[in-house]
Amino acid sequence: MRLTKFGHSCVRLDTGQGLIVIDPGAYSDPAALDGADALFITHEHADHCDPDGVRRLREARPDVPVYGPASLAGVLGGLSFTAVSAGDAIPVAGTEVKVFGEHHAVIHPDIPIVENLAYLVDGVYHPGDSLTVPDMPVRTLLAPVAAPWLKLSEAIDFARDIGAPAVHPIHDAVLSDIGKGLPDRLFPLLVGDSYRRIPDGETITV
Structure with a gap:
């Protein structure tokens, strides 16, 4: 399977039998949706779900299925x-997407917690905005590294708990190029050489 990062938390998975896109949001490249065969959204926040992008995809290809938590109805409007x-x-x-999780991580006690799902696709795990550890092996972890709900120490412990042989950072559009250097230094030191940043637009085989 081939994985392409399209910015922030958006990735596209090419299984050889179709293109699965996860979390195309306001911070990611709209080109992620080009040719998409299925769309999975972890939760309703704009950096993970761009309703206009979903609408454009559906107008061009009404048959493309969209999956996500029930709370997406509040932001997708009439889009099915x-x-x-x-x-x-x-x-x-040609594969199977397994669903985990329930809640978004706490941003602040005064901010309501929304639904958040995590997806495991042929060993590739996308947790959305959560630190949910699945009850099955993960081959490739897409690890959030910068968010208002996250400390870097928590991200490192999350990666350690999962123990995937490959770890790639996501949820990093809020960091400057200099800021991205911090997880890029600490993850290899504290998690190991499983960590590698995928530049936006680059495709790797997983």
């Missing part, structure tokens, strides 16, 4: 989608 929840397994693009 399939609500999924932890324990579901969705066959798509």
Whole structure:
């Protein structure tokens, strides 16, 4: 399977039988949706879900399925989608997307917690805005590294808990180029040489 990062938390997975896109939001490259065969959204926040982008995709290709938590209805308006929840397994693009999680990590006690799902696609794990550890092995972890709900020490411990042989940072559009150097130094030191940054637009084989 080939993985391309399209900025922030958006990735596209090419299974050889189709293109799965996860979390195309306001901070990611709209080109992620070009040719998409299925769209998975972890939660409703704008940096993970761009309703206008979903609408444009649906206008061009009405048959493309969209999956996410039931709360997406509040931001997608009349756009149809399939609500999924932890324990579901969705066959798509010649593989299966397993669903985990329930809640977004706490940003601040005064800010309501929204639904957040995590997706495991043929060993590649995208947790959205959570530190949910799945109850099955992960081959490639997409690890959030910068957010108002996250300390870098928590991100490092999350990667350690999962123990994936490959770790790639996501959720990093809020960092400057200089700022990205901090997780790029500490993760190899504290997690190991499994860590590698994927530049935006680059494709790797996973």
